[in-house]
Amino acid sequence: MTxxxxxxxxxxxxxxxxxxxxxxxxxxxEVVVAEEVIDSCLNTYQSGYHILVAEVEPLVVGxxxxxxxxxxxxxxxxxxxxxxxxxxxxxxGSALTAFAEGEIKKAGGRLAIVETSSKPEYEKTRRFYHRxxxxxVGRLPDFYAPGDDKLVFQKRLI
Amino acid sequence: MTxxxxxxxxxxxxxxxxxxxxxxxxxxxEVVVAEEVIDSCLNTYQSGYHILVAEVEPLVVGxxxxxxxxxxxxxxxxxxxxxxxxxxxxxxGSALTAFAEGEIKKAGGRLAIVETSSKPEYEKTRRFYHRxxxxxVGRLPDFYAPGDDKLVFQKRLI
Numbered sequence: 001m002t003x004x005x006x007x008x009x010x011x012x013x014x015x016x017x018x019x020x021x022x023x024x025x026x027x028x029x030e031v032v033v034a035e036e037v038i039d040s041c042l043n044t045y046q047s048g049y050h051i052l053v054a055e056v057e058p059l060v061v062g063x064x065x066x067x068x069x070x071x072x073x074x075x076x077x078x079x080x081x082x083x084x085x086x087x088x089x090x091x092x093g094s095a096l097t098a099f100a101e102g103e104i105k106k107a108g109g110r111l112a113i114v115e116t117s118s119k120p121e122y123e124k125t126r127r128f129y130h131r132x133x134x135x136x137v138g139r140l141p142d143f144y145a146p147g148d149d150k151l152v153f154q155k156r157l158i
Numbered sequence: 159m160t161x162x163x164x165x166x167x168x169x170x171x172x173x174x175x176x177x178x179x180x181x182x183x184x185x186x187x188e189v190v191v192a193e194e195v196i197d198s199c200l201n202t203y204q205s206g207y208h209i210l211v212a213e214v215e216p217l218v219v220g221x222x223x224x225x226x227x228x229x230x231x232x233x234x235x236x237x238x239x240x241x242x243x244x245x246x247x248x249x250x251g252s253a254l255t256a257f258a259e260g261e262i263k264k265a266g267g268r269l270a271i272v273e274t275s276s277k278p279e280y281e282k283t284r285r286f287y288h289r290x291x292x293x294x295v296g297r298l299p300d301f302y303a304p305g306d307d308k309l310v311f312q313k314r315l316i
Contacts, residue, residue: 030229071188073303111300138296138310142269145231152296 003054003061003092005099010042012053015060019084025121026082034080037065052099054083054092061087064096066104066112074110097132105157112157118149129153161212161219161250163257168200170211173218177242183279184240192238195223210257212241212250219245222254224262224270232268255290263315270315276307287311 008016016038020031041049048070054062062083069075078100083092104112114134116125134153143150166174174196178189199207206228212220220241227233236258241250259270272292274283292311301308 027229033228069301070191071185072301075301110304113298113301137298140271140295140310140312143227143230143233143271143312146268152298154298154301156300 003056003095005052005054005095008038008041008051008053008063012060012063013038013042016053016063016082019060019063019082020080022085023082025125026080034065037079041065049079050100050103052096052103054096056087056092059084062092062096064100066100068107068109069113074108076104076107076109076112078112078114093128094132101155101157110156110158112155114153116151116153117144118151119147126151126153129155161214161253163210163212163253166196166199166209166211166221170218170221171196171200174211174221174240177218177221177240178238180243181240183283192223195237199223207237208258208261210254210261212254214245214250217242220250220254222258224258226265226267227271232266234262234265234267234270236270236272251286252290259313259315268314268316270313272311274309274311275302276309277305284309284311287313 017031017035020026020034026034037049038051040047041051049065049067051063051065053060063080064078065080066076066078069077081093081096101112114129116122116129118139132155134155136151137154138152140150140152142148175193178184178192184192195207196209198205199209207223207225209221209223211218221238222236223238224234224236227235239251239254262270272287274280274287276297290313292313294309295312296310298308298310300306
């Protein structure tokens with residue numbers, strides 16, 4: 001399956017929201033924040049957020065959201081990555097990640113950072129980032145909630 | 159020297175800005191962001207930011223800015239802490255930190271997080287947090303810039 005990667009537009013929003021709501025890894029409060037960021041990206045000039053979608057015509061099947069980490073020289077955060085359940089494990093997430101990393105490098109980025117949970121439900125997420133060259137550089141015990149650590153993954157892009 | 163700790167008001171802003179600009183640990187871009195956060199706190203209902211000042215009448219001699227880390231259960235970030243140069247090493251920073259930690263606990267907070275740089279200029283900052291019960295739980299290599307790691311300190315409040 002070859003997906004086309006392109007910047008998000010206003011008309012993509014319903015498909016992205018549907019996908020986020022249907023993704024069990026995202027809690028309702030996280031979907032609310034993801035929507036605020038999507039709106040900020042769509043409606044604000046230079047919001048600092050960048051969002052790409054993966055399209056397998058006529059459907060949007062994935063999205064990635066990233067941005068320069070404030071007050072850093074060339075460190076970028078990947079905030080959200082989602083692929084529609086029925087389209088997972090077919091390279092869409094890899095294509096989105098590779099495209100975003102390329103854009104980050106073009107913008108002078110050196111490092112990409114991803115934060116995720118230590119809980120068993122995020123094992124697939126952690127394996128995905130390990131496989132794509134991300135290393136754990138921090139583990140913040142009980143950060144999200146008691147028993148739910150934050151893992152910080154980092155990849156050097158140059 | 160006993161400082162009175164109280165919430166920031168609009169009239170404190172010039173003193174805080176002067177203090178921030180005179181603090182060598184804060185880069186100009188960081189002072190800009192600190193000011194945006196101060197304005198957000200002063201002008202926005204429920205900005206999510208909390209700012210306290212330390213006053214030794216008639217002067218504001220320190221400030222601390224903190225807030226609930228988004229999408230966490232009871233984890234709070236301490237974003238900024240500053241004490242006027244000539245008033246340092248007299249317990250003002252400790253008083254601000256203790257007061258903020260108390261407020262965080264009252265709000266149900268479990269953890270306080272502080273992020274700072276690995277560079278030699280921040281040795282005093284790192285010692286301050288070590289002395290106040292904060293432990294390093296993450297070190298993100300080259301996060302702020304090449305050769306400038308991010309250290310993440312954490313303290314359990316309950």
